[in-house]
Amino acid sequence: xxxxxxxxxxxxxxxxxxxxxxxxxxxxxxxxxxxxxxxxxxxxxxxxxxxxxxxxxxxxxxxxxxxxxxxxxxxxxxxxxxxxxxxxxxxxxxxxxxxxxxxxxxxxxxxxxxxxxxxxxxxxxxxxxxxxxxxxxxxxxxxxxxxxxxxxxxxxxxxxxxxxxxxxxxxxxxxxxxxxxxxxxxxxxxxxxxxxxxxxxxxxxxxxxxxxxxxxxxxxxxxxxxxxxxxxxxxxxxxxxxxxxxxxxxxxxxxxxxxxxxxxxxxxxxxxxxxxxxxxxxxxxxxxxxxxxxxxxxxxxxxx
Numbered sequence: 001x002x003x004x005x006x007x008x009x010x011x012x013x014x015x016x017x018x019x020x021x022x023x024x025x026x027x028x029x030x031x032x033x034x035x036x037x038x039x040x041x042x043x044x045x046x047x048x049x050x051x052x053x054x055x056x057x058x059x060x061x062x063x064x065x066x067x068x069x070x071x072x073x074x075x076x077x078x079x080x081x082x083x084x085x086x087x088x089x090x091x092x093x094x095x096x097x098x099x100x101x102x103x104x105x106x107x108x109x110x111x112x113x114x115x116x117x118x119x120x121x122x123x124x125x126x127x128x129x130x131x132x133x134x135x136x137x138x139x140x141x142x143x144x145x146x147x148x149x150x151x152x153x154x155x156x157x158x159x160x161x162x163x164x165x166x167x168x169x170x171x172x173x174x175x176x177x178x179x180x181x182x183x184x185x186x187x188x189x190x191x192x193x194x195x196x197x198x199x200x201x202x203x204x205x206x207x208x209x210x211x212x213x214x215x216x217x218x219x220x221x222x223x224x225x226x227x228x229x230x231x232x233x234x235x236x237x238x239x240x241x242x243x244x245x246x247x248x249x250x251x252x253x254x255x256x257x258x259x260x261x262x263x264x265x266x267x268x269x270x271x272x273x274x275x276x277x278x279x280x281x282x283x284x285x286x287x288x289x290x291x292x293x294x295x296x297x298x299x300x301x302x303x304x
Contacts (some may be wrong), residue, residue, distance in 0.1 A: 004035070007043050010047040012143055012150035017190045019151060020235070020256060023263045024185040024274040025282075030263055032284050054173040056116055057208055058156065059094040060087070061171060064120075065157070074127055088113070123208045126215060129229045133159045144197040146253075147199050147260035155194050157206075163224040166202040167217070168194045176207045178233040179215045184255060185273055192252040199249065201225055220245035234249060 015034055022030035032038045066270065068074055077083040091113055136200050137158040144151055157169040170191050180188035181203075191203040202219025217230040221243060241247025270288045272278035279285060 008149050009145075010150065012152050016151050016153045017193050018188045019149070019263060020146075020193060020259050021187070022060070023259050023267075024187055024189065024273060026087070026270065027267045028270045028288050029278075029282055029284055031266070031268045031271075034263070034286055035266070038284065038287070044102075050092045052172065053112070053116070056094055056172075057119065057173050058111070058171050060091045060116060060120065061157075062138045063093050063097075064090040064163075065138050070134045071127070071130060071132045071146065078124075078128060083124060084117065084121060087117050091116050091120070096227045099105075100231065117286065119208060119210050122210070123206070123213050126206075126213050126229065130191050131224075131227060132162050136160045142197050143146050144193060146193075146196070147257045147264055149260040149264050150194070151260075153194060153197065155198075158198070158200070161224040165220075165223045165225050166198070166224050166297070167202040167204055167219065169199065169204050170194075172205045172207050173209060176205050176216055178205060179235075181218065181252075182233070182236050182242075185259065186252065186255055187273065189256060189259075193256060195249060196253045196256060199246070202230070208239060218242070218248070 007013070013034060019030060019034050022033055031136055050120060067090070068077065068086065070167045074083070077086055087214075095109065095113065106231055120296050135157060137155070140155045142153045142155060144153060156171050159169060161167075172278050177188060180186065181192055191205070192274060194200075194204050201223035202217055204215050204217035204219075207214050208218055215231055216233065218232055218236070219225050219230060236242040240251045271284075
C-alpha cells in the first residue's frame with residue numbers, strides 16, 4: 001500500500017532492530033506487530049521485574065559514563081575509593097528520572113538501589129581490566145536502510161581506543177546467546193545492524209549478571225581493541241567469513257538485507273525459527289492459532 005511504502009522507506013520504523021528480529025523469528029509475528037501494529041497486554045506486576053531492573057542498569061550506566069568518560073577516570077575513582085559513591089549518585093538520579101514508582105516506596109527503593117550498586121561494582125572490575133578507552137557516545141541514535149526498509153536504531157554505547165578504533169557495546173542483564181550473531185537468519189541482530197551502519201572494529205555484549213559478569217565479543221583481530229577480556233564465541237561457521245572482519249561485516253549486511261526484503265515484500269508465513277522458544281515468548285498465538293494445530297502440547301512444547 002502507498003502509505004506503507006512511505007512509512008517503511010521514508011519515515012522509517014522506530015521499532016528498529018525488533019523488526020528484523022521478529023521477521024527472523026517468525027514472519028507472521030513481524031507482520032502482525034509491525035504492519036497490523038497489533039499489541040498484546042502483559043499481566044501487570046506490582047514487583048520490580050527483570051525488565052525494569054535492566055532499564056535501571058542501562059540508565060545508571062548512561063548517566064555514569066556521561067560524567068566519567070574514560071578508563072583513566074574510572075581508575076581514579078577506584079584509587080580514591082569514591083567509585084561506590086559515584087555509582088550511588090548515578091543510580092539515585094536514574095531512579096528519579098526514569099522510575100518515580102520506586103521513589104514512592106522508600107524501603108523497596110533502598111533494596112533495589114543496593115542490588116543495582118552491588119551488581120555495578122562487580123561490573124566495573126570488568127571495565128577496569130580493559131586497556132585505555134573513552135566512551136564516545138551513550139544511547140546514540142542512528143538510522144539504516146536495508147532492502148529498502150528504513151530503521152531507526154539506538155546504540156547503548158560506543159567506545160573508542162587511543163588508536164581511534166571503535167567498539168559497539170550493548171548492555172545485557174539477562175541471558176546472552178552470541179551464537180545468534182552467526183546464524184543464516186540472524187536471531188540477535190541488534191549489534192550486527194549497528195555494525196553495518198557504523199563499521200566499527202568490534203562489537204560486544206556487556207553481560208551484567210550477578211556472579212557472571214563478562215564481555216562477549218567479536219572483533220577485528222588486527223585492531224587495538226583486541227585483548228584477553230574480549231571473549232570470542234567458539235565454532236563460528238566458516239560461511240560467515242570469520243576471522244576476516246570485513247567478510248563478517250559483509251555476511252551480516254547480506255543476511256540482514258534478505259530479512260528486510262522479506263518484510264518489505266510482505267512475506268506472511270507461520271514458521272517459528274525455534275519452535276517452542278519462539279512461540280512461548282510470542283503474544284500473538286491467538287491470531288496465528290498455531291497451538292490449535294496440534295503442534296503444541298499443554299506444557300508449551302511442540303509435538304513432532
